[in-house]
Amino acid sequence: MSDMIAAxxxxxxxxxxxxxxxxxxxxxxxxxxxxxxxxxxxxVIAIAASLALGLLxxxxxxxxSRIGRLIVRGYVQFFRNTPxxxxxxxxxxxxxxxxxxxxxxxxxxxPLVSGTxxxxxxxxxxxxxxxxxxxxxxxxxxxxxTVEAAESxxxxxxxxxxxxxxxxxxxxxLPALNNNLINLVKTTTLAYAIxxxxxxxxxxxxxxxxxNVREMMNVLLVTYVLLVAILVFVMGRWERAMRIPGYxx
Amino acid sequence: xxxxxxxxxxxxxxxxxxxxxxxxMAAPVLLSGAALTVFAILFCASLALAQVTARPAGExxxxxxxxxxxxxxxxxxxxxxxxxxxxxLGTLVGLLIGxxxxxxxxxxxxxxxxxxxxxxxxxxxxxxxxAMFLLPFEFRVFGLTIAFPAWVKAVIxxxxxxxxxxxxxxxxxxxSIPSGQWESAEALAFTRGQTMRMIILPQAFKRMIPPWMNLxxxxxxxxxxxxxVGIQDGLTITRAALVAESRPELMIPLYLLLLLMFxxxxxPIARATLALExxxxxxx
Numbered sequence: 001m002s003d004m005i006a007a008x009x010x011x012x013x014x015x016x017x018x019x020x021x022x023x024x025x026x027x028x029x030x031x032x033x034x035x036x037x038x039x040x041x042x043x044v045i046a047i048a049a050s051l052a053l054g055l056l057x058x059x060x061x062x063x064x065s066r067i068g069r070l071i072v073r074g075y076v077q078f079f080r081n082t083p084x085x086x087x088x089x090x091x092x093x094x095x096x097x098x099x100x101x102x103x104x105x106x107x108x109x110x111p112l113v114s115g116t117x118x119x120x121x122x123x124x125x126x127x128x129x130x131x132x133x134x135x136x137x138x139x140x141x142x143x144x145x146t147v148e149a150a151e152s153x154x155x156x157x158x159x160x161x162x163x164x165x166x167x168x169x170x171x172x173x174l175p176a177l178n179n180n181l182i183n184l185v186k187t188t189t190l191a192y193a194i195x196x197x198x199x200x201x202x203x204x205x206x207x208x209x210x211x212n213v214r215e216m217m218n219v220l221l222v223t224y225v226l227l228v229a230i231l232v233f234v235m236g237r238w239e240r241a242m243r244i245p246g247y248x249x
Numbered sequence: 250x251x252x253x254x255x256x257x258x259x260x261x262x263x264x265x266x267x268x269x270x271x272x273x274m275a276a277p278v279l280l281s282g283a284a285l286t287v288f289a290i291l292f293c294a295s296l297a298l299a300q301v302t303a304r305p306a307g308e309x310x311x312x313x314x315x316x317x318x319x320x321x322x323x324x325x326x327x328x329x330x331x332x333x334x335x336x337x338l339g340t341l342v343g344l345l346i347g348x349x350x351x352x353x354x355x356x357x358x359x360x361x362x363x364x365x366x367x368x369x370x371x372x373x374x375x376x377x378x379x380a381m382f383l384l385p386f387e388f389r390v391f392g393l394t395i396a397f398p399a400w401v402k403a404v405i406x407x408x409x410x411x412x413x414x415x416x417x418x419x420x421x422x423x424x425s426i427p428s429g430q431w432e433s434a435e436a437l438a439f440t441r442g443q444t445m446r447m448i449i450l451p452q453a454f455k456r457m458i459p460p461w462m463n464l465x466x467x468x469x470x471x472x473x474x475x476x477x478v479g480i481q482d483g484l485t486i487t488r489a490a491l492v493a494e495s496r497p498e499l500m501i502p503l504y505l506l507l508l509l510m511f512x513x514x515x516x517p518i519a520r521a522t523l524a525l526e527x528x529x530x531x532x533x
Contacts, residue, residue, distance in 0.1 A: 094500035
């Protein structure tokens with residue numbers, strides 16, 4: 001099967017000059033798949049970290065500490081209202097310069113956090129800021145009578161959150177969360193700017209060597225649309241499974 | 250006479266030890282300039298740090314910053330210009346696709362839906378590359394050569410996702426109008442086109458404004474992407490300044506300066522969006 005595909009694209013290159021090298025050239029394919037892997041890896045970790053950040057942020061924002069609230073507010077507004085690319089540059093070029101380097105085991109010095117690491121940090125912070133707002137909206141949408149009922153049963157704040165507020169709030173904010181996570185997947189292309197070998201970077205390496213810009217651009221575009229489509233599909237299924245019967249239309 | 254306490258068993262009202270989360274972060278409180286204050290403090294601190302750590306022989310960090318600030322601001326203004334143009338083009342195309350999305354002609358509706366989904370789900374940077382690399386740098390129409398400079402291509406590249414997003418906003422706006430409006434228009438013998446133009450769209454526009462403004466803020470922040478494809482914008486100039494000065498301690502203040510500019514521009518838009526959203530909020 002894979003031989004047939006490879007043969008087909010090789011013939012396409014010879015007859016029509018359409019050079020889809022990723023489909024028949026083993027080296028290009030390996031690079032592309034590595035890029036795909038890096039993108040997925042950044043996505044998965046950043047999604048998990050941003051969800052954790054969102055929960056932590058909304059917990060502090062609802063807490064008693066005034067300073068804590070102020071910090072969360074500042075964090076949310078800062079990351080929501082500045083360009084993610086500049087945030088990434090800020091972390092990768094400016095903040096990284098302040099950190100010490102570590103020995104890489106070969107006698108050289110390497111930075112404490114790699115480009116991929118900074119990409120994950122920057123994207124997690126970026127998406128986390130949106131998640132704080134999304135969770136807040138979800139928590140606010142939990143009917144106050146439900147919260148009061150739980151309070152009157154003597155739940156502590158933590159118990160109230162875990163057993164009553166969060167399960168409901170999570171279901172309410174799932175659609176908004178989906179949008180944000182999809183946005184995060186699309187944002188990962190920015191890692192290209194700091195030379196992280198993700199999908200876009202791998203594609204650009206291939207087209208600068210094989211001179212097949214048009215073909216690779218299309219492959220790249222379709223790959224991303226497929227990636228996002230998979231996420232949309234999975235999250236849509238999940239959303240339907242988690243639906244509160246009779247709560248929304 | 251007893252003044253306090255009683256021998257009888259009394260069930261005292263239960264008081265929650267701490268206020269419950271949501272009220273603590275009530276939306277109006279967010280309005281305060283807290284974020285801006287935090288930002289300004291951060292910026293000043295980084296500048297002071299740079300001042301302290303600077304080499305004794307060199308100029309002070311503030312001098313260097315002041316020298317580059319106007320140029321970075323110019324670059325930032327170029328970002329704003331690009332955002333205006335891309336928004337205008339994107340809105341225009343998006344309106345058409347959005348209206349086509351609710352067309353009664355199935356092929357038109359499906360094509361519009363497909364276009365919207367495709368461009369909405371593709372990363373902005375990839376679309377920008379797409380426009381930059383695949384559009385010709387000049388057009389020949391009847392022997393007339395129309396130059397197609399890089400920034401025009403960038404505007405088109407950024408307008409693609411904007412159009413798709415506007416299309417969804419338009420569709421959502423139209424769908425949010427109660428079907429009774431359609432029915433009463435039909436009863437008054439309005440044609441479909443007339444209903445759309447004179448009844449549905451004017452009402453939908455009002456509801457489309459907040460998400461549209463939100464999209465504009467997102468687009469403004471996305472305009473920095475053009476620095477990746479080699480157009481001189483705020484980010485490019487900031488980097489150039491850092492290379493020219495080669496003073497690592499200035500990195501944080503300079504990047505923060507650029508971030509501050511974007512923040513000062515996008516934050517009021519975000520505030521206004523929230524305020525409008527609250528005003529137009531129609532709760533069932």
